[in-house]
Amino acid sequence: MAVQVVCPDCQARLRLSEPPEAGMEIGCPRCGGSFTWSGERRVRSAEEDGTGRGRSSRDGAASGAATATRPKKKDKPRKIKLKKRKTNPALLWGAVGGGLVFVLVLAGLLYWFFSRKSVAQEMIAYLPAACDEISGINVGHLSRYPKFYEACEQVMTNYGFRKAMEAFAKVTGQKATDVVDYVVQGYGKQGGRTLEATVLRTKAEFDVGLLAKMPGAQKYTAEGVDYYTIQDPGLRYPGIRVFAPTNRLVVFTRGDMGEDVFRAMIQGHKGSEANTAFRRGGPLAQQTVRGTVWRFVLYDSGVIARMQPPPKRDGAAIGGTNDEDDLKREIAEILSGAKGYGIKASVGSRDVRGEWLVWYNDSEKAVQLRDKWRNLGWVRDDEQSPPRWWKALANKSGGGNTAPNVLKDNLSFRASSGVFIVRSAMEVKLLQNGIGSLVSTFTGEGSGGFMPPGMPGGGMPPGGIPPGGAGGPGGRRRRHLRTGSPQQRITTC
Known part of the structure; x- marks a missing residue:
C-alpha cells in the first residue's frame, strides 16, 4: 500500500x-x-x-x-531512494532551442544597432569623397517647431539648397516642406577642381523616374544607375547632374568633376567608404551630425586653412583693445593643432542648444582645454564679469541685451574621444528675432555678425572666421549652402 x-x-x-x-x-x-x-x-x-x-x-x-x-x-x-520524475526530452530541447534563438536574435539586434548607418552618414556617402566641409539641416525635425521654422524659411528663401528642394518637389506635385526631410551639402577640391554636391532625403519613397520630368532633363547611365543633366534650379553648379541612388535620396552635383569622382559618388563609394568625409571625420563627424543643423570642417586635405590670430595692437595708440581681435585670438589658440572643427545646434521646444567641437590628434589637449576653461574665474564665479570679447560675441548672437548673461549661465565644457566641446544654450523666443545670424553660422553666409562655432546665433564676420580667418590663407568664395545671389556671398580671407 x-x-x-x-x-x-x-x-x-x-x-x-x-x-x-x-x-x-x-x-x-x-x-x-x-x-x-x-x-x-x-x-x-x-x-x-x-x-x-x-x-x-x-x-x-x-x-x-x-x-x-x-x-x-x-x-x-x-x-x-525516491525516483525523480523524468523530464520530457522534447520540452528540454525546445527550451534549449528557444533560448539559443533568443540569444541569436538579441546579438543580431545589437549588431544592427551599433553598425547601422545614420541618416547623415548615408547621405554623406553620396558626396565627393574629397569634400572637407559638410553641412546638414534636419528639415523634418526643424519643422516640428512651426514659429521657429517659419523664421528660418524667411531667411533661407533664396538659398541654393532651398531652390533644389522646390525644383524636386514640383515634379512630385507637392510642397518642398511636405517632401524633403533632410538636406546635406559638401564642398571640397581635388586636382584643382572644385567639388560640390547637394543631397536631399525625402519623407517617403518616390518614383525615381520623376527626375526625367525636371526642366531640361537628358538621360544618361553610369555604373548601372540613370542620371540626368538638368537646368540649374539655383545651386549655381556648372553642367548640373541629378540622380537618385535610392527611392529616398536625390543627389545634385556639378557636372565638371572628374568621371572617376562621379562614378564613385553614384555607387555611394562602395569599397572605399574609408575615404568619405564621415569616416575621415571620426568622432568629430559622429558627434556633430546629431544636431538639428550642423557643419564640420576637416583640415586633413590641406584645402581648408587654419585660422591665424590677428596681430596684437597697441592699446594706447588706438584708445583701447579691439574686442573682435581678442575673440579671434582666443579661437585661434583653441584651433591650434586641430584636425578640424564642427558646430551644431539642436532645436527644442524651449531652447536652442549649441556646441562648438574641436578635434585633436592628441586627446590630452582636449582634456587640458576642458580643465582650463572650466577653471577660468569668470566662468566659475557668477559675480565676476566676463571679458569684453565675450560680451561683444554674445551681443551679436541675436539674443538681445540679455544674451551675454544667458549664454554664460548655460556655458559648459567637455572632452570626449579627443574632441573639445564648448556648449551653451538660449531660449527660442530670445533667438527667434536673430535667426538670420544662426542660419549664417551654418551656411557660411552672413551680413557681418561674428559668432564662434557652437554658440546659438551669430554669422560670419567680414573676412571670415575659421576656416580662413584673419591672417590665414584662403581666397576662395564660400559657396557652402549658398544663396542664389553672388552678392549675398562673402569672401574668406
Whole structure:
C-alpha cells in the first residue's frame, strides 16, 4: 500500500510504495538530505492523504507506538531512494532551442544597432569623397517647431539648397516642406577642381523616374544607375547632374568633376567608404551630425586653412583693445593643432542648444582645454564679469541685451574621444528675432555678425572666421549652402 511521509527538514511530502520500518534511512529528493525513520511519526496512506489532511498529533502518536513494536533489524539501515520524475526530452530541447534563438536574435539586434548607418552618414556617402566641409539641416525635425521654422524659411528663401528642394518637389506635385526631410551639402577640391554636391532625403519613397520630368532633363547611365543633366534650379553648379541612388535620396552635383569622382559618388563609394568625409571625420563627424543643423570642417586635405590670430595692437595708440581681435585670438589658440572643427545646434521646444567641437590628434589637449576653461574665474564665479570679447560675441548672437548673461549661465565644457566641446544654450523666443545670424553660422553666409562655432546665433564676420580667418590663407568664395545671389556671398580671407 502506497503511503506518504513528511521530511522533517523541508516538510516535503514523500510518497513510498510501502510503509517504512523503524530504523530505515529515507533520502529526500527535494532538499537532498536524509533522515532515519524512528517509527514515532504518523504514516498516511495515499487515500487518507487526499481526505484526512491535518490529523491530530494524538492519532499520530498512537500509530507510531504500534510501529515501534516491530523488531529492529541488526543489519545496516536500508536507504530508500525516491525516483525523480523524468523530464520530457522534447520540452528540454525546445527550451534549449528557444533560448539559443533568443540569444541569436538579441546579438543580431545589437549588431544592427551599433553598425547601422545614420541618416547623415548615408547621405554623406553620396558626396565627393574629397569634400572637407559638410553641412546638414534636419528639415523634418526643424519643422516640428512651426514659429521657429517659419523664421528660418524667411531667411533661407533664396538659398541654393532651398531652390533644389522646390525644383524636386514640383515634379512630385507637392510642397518642398511636405517632401524633403533632410538636406546635406559638401564642398571640397581635388586636382584643382572644385567639388560640390547637394543631397536631399525625402519623407517617403518616390518614383525615381520623376527626375526625367525636371526642366531640361537628358538621360544618361553610369555604373548601372540613370542620371540626368538638368537646368540649374539655383545651386549655381556648372553642367548640373541629378540622380537618385535610392527611392529616398536625390543627389545634385556639378557636372565638371572628374568621371572617376562621379562614378564613385553614384555607387555611394562602395569599397572605399574609408575615404568619405564621415569616416575621415571620426568622432568629430559622429558627434556633430546629431544636431538639428550642423557643419564640420576637416583640415586633413590641406584645402581648408587654419585660422591665424590677428596681430596684437597697441592699446594706447588706438584708445583701447579691439574686442573682435581678442575673440579671434582666443579661437585661434583653441584651433591650434586641430584636425578640424564642427558646430551644431539642436532645436527644442524651449531652447536652442549649441556646441562648438574641436578635434585633436592628441586627446590630452582636449582634456587640458576642458580643465582650463572650466577653471577660468569668470566662468566659475557668477559675480565676476566676463571679458569684453565675450560680451561683444554674445551681443551679436541675436539674443538681445540679455544674451551675454544667458549664454554664460548655460556655458559648459567637455572632452570626449579627443574632441573639445564648448556648449551653451538660449531660449527660442530670445533667438527667434536673430535667426538670420544662426542660419549664417551654418551656411557660411552672413551680413557681418561674428559668432564662434557652437554658440546659438551669430554669422560670419567680414573676412571670415575659421576656416580662413584673419591672417590665414584662403581666397576662395564660400559657396557652402549658398544663396542664389553672388552678392549675398562673402569672401574668406
